[in-house]
Amino acid sequence: MERAIVHMDLDTFFVSCERLKNSQLMGIPLIIGGGDRGVVASCSYEARHFGVRAAMPMKMALMLCPQAKVIKGDMGRYSDLSHDVTKVIESKAPVMEKASIDEFYLDITGMDKFYGAYSWTQELSSAVTKETGLPMSFALSVNKTVSKIATGEGKPMGNLQIPELKVRSFLNPLSIRKIPMLGEVTFNLLSRIGIRNIQTLSEMPAEVLQQMIGKNGLELWKKANGIDNNPVEPYRERKSISKEHTFDQDTIDLPMLKSMMVGMVEQLAFQLRSEQWLSSTVTVKIRYANFDTETKQCRVPYTSADHSLISVVKELFDSLYKRRMRLRLIGIQLSGLVRGTYQINIFEDTVEMMALYQAMDKMKNRFGASAVMRCAGLDIKPKTK
The missing domain is CATH 3.30.1490.100 (DNA polymerase, Y-family, little finger domain)
Structure with missing residues (x-):
């Protein structure tokens, strides 16, 4: 049976939380972060258009986008809203893993026998937005790696479905930067030898890749080939x-x-x-x-x-x-x-x-x-x- 793994991601979560509180922030460049010596925690798509990115020093961000509105942020409020979203998903999903404050994995394998898996996920995403006011993107595919990459490609508010037969054609043209957990050092190392897209990486012998970057080489090769057997680990608040x-x-x-x-x-x-x-x-x-x-x-x-x-x-x-x-x-x-x-x-x-x-x-x-x-x-x- 083909696995059905969903990755759900709250779009620009911190920004969405602030806009939920103040609708006048809609449509303007918005940066969430610390003071002049702090860093960008999150930013709106309008700010990203000017080159602003998360973890960027605030001074640099404001040089790129001086017209942006800066809000210090309220992690307590964001934590509470994250818990609200978790409750909605947990009440409806058979197996849920909370991957971070704004990301979730669901295993809905077998639901096509009774429901349409994609339609069911659309309904769940709509329920989250209806009950919390927060926008959400999702992707449905055969494993966690592909569904996470697909969510990123579908943002904002885009919902993709990548069946097993289309995994390779979906991944191949993408930059290797899209692979989860591939850091800057590994990216630079691979770029220097001409490996910049996922197809080129997937065609490398796994043994060579392992010799180049160590024990994580085989895992990286698997992800480039759309192989990921990691299970969705049920979320337990008591962990x-x-x-x-x-x-x-x-x-x-x-x-x-x-x-x-x-x-x-x-x-x-x-x-x-x-x-x-x-x-x-x-x-x-x-x-x-x-x-x-x-x-x-x-x-x-x-x-x-x-x-x-x-x-x-x-x-x-x-x-x-x-x-x-x-x-x-x-x-x-x-x-x-x-x-x-x-x-x-x-x-x-x-x-x-x-x-x-x-x-x-x-x-x-x-x-x-x-x-x-x-x-x-x-x-x-x-x-x-």
Whole structure:
């Protein structure tokens, strides 16, 4: 049976959220992002016409499009609207994977037996727009790679269907830049030897490609040939990562406790970024010396930034730890995970902050997770009394 995999993408999601709130923003160049030293988080198609792109420094974006209206952005609002869209899709789709804050994969294989798969997806897309007010593009094909590429080709608000027999003819003329997860370094390497479209890449011997770019060469060759057997992984809101520490001796040493929590958050946030996750829920857990256990959690805008999570964890701990008894355990959990790489607060932090995170993560990847850390996160021995 031919697989039926749908990729759904909320068109210029941040921009659409702002236009939903203020209709006067329709039809004008719009940039969502930080201040003069920040970066572009998202931009409208009108701004893209002038060469503005996501992750571009704001100064450069405004040089290209000085007439653009700039809005700082509200990640909390965007997170809430993303959850609203998720609920609509989850209530109707048999299998759904939330790939990021604004992207979804659906496996509707077999639905043609009872419904038209394309017509059903059109109805779902219309339901999302009707219930949330947000525009959505989608593509239906035989696997995740082809459907994602097709969604990009159909934007804005274009809906494509690429059956198995037409996969190669659809992919062949496209730039290799269209292949998901093909980075700038690999693109430049392939371009230097004349490989710029997907057809040329697909005709290369897989072994040669593997020798050139390493273990990912075979996977890249498969994608160029429209081969992708990766399943749609059902979305589970409860997916999480966590760390706990049980003390050898019960303690009431607050500076040490907070220092340890900073270190735990740093490790968890680095894991988020390494695995390309974003968290929307933070939970702090404490266990008193008498084994009473209490937890407190709060929702946060999707993030994987140490400093954002650290401030939330400290606030949760301060509001939770009221009894002034000794503690035997502390724990931190990050949940409500979705795929994504919005590594820092792109509406408040600077280009320098982004560069600092990238440099720190590069050192951690090379020398280990403890290679670089905040002084506040260093291990401090509990005071003995």
